[in-house]
Amino acid sequence: MEMTTDFLPIGSVVLLEEGTKKLMITGFCIISEDSPEEVYDYCGCIYPEGVLSSDENYVFDQDQIQEVLFIGYEDKEQKEFKTKLTETLTEMYEDDDEEENIENETIEKSKIEEIERL
Numbered sequence: 001m002e003m004t005t006d007f008l009p010i011g012s013v014v015l016l017e018e019g020t021k022k023l024m025i026t027g028f029c030i031i032s033e034d035s036p037e038e039v040y041d042y043c044g045c046i047y048p049e050g051v052l053s054s055d056e057n058y059v060f061d062q063d064q065i066q067e068v069l070f071i072g073y074e075d076k077e078q079k080e081f082k083t084k085l086t087e088t089l090t091e092m093y094e095d096d097d098e099e100e101n102i103e104n105e106t107i108e109k110s111k112i113e114e115i116e117r118l
Contacts, residue, residue, distance in 0.1 A: 027043040
């Protein structure tokens, strides 16, 4: 999965690929109850209706956005948050990559040891 680094601000309105209803972005980095191992770039609600009930939040990734119809409010605070969010995600992905590399090295070492025993 590719990491998003250029998040749209809250309040942005988008249309997803094959979507028929607009969504307004209401949050970032959401873990879906249906698949807790996956983190989505955004959550949103239908536009213009908004949140009609607590179980009507939609999760989606940047690459699912077909069209940005409106960019939400941006100010200094939002830009600082976006920078911190990107930095935090970058660190998380780097940590995941390091763990994966360590795991791959361990597998390689055990394969080499097994071959040497033959």
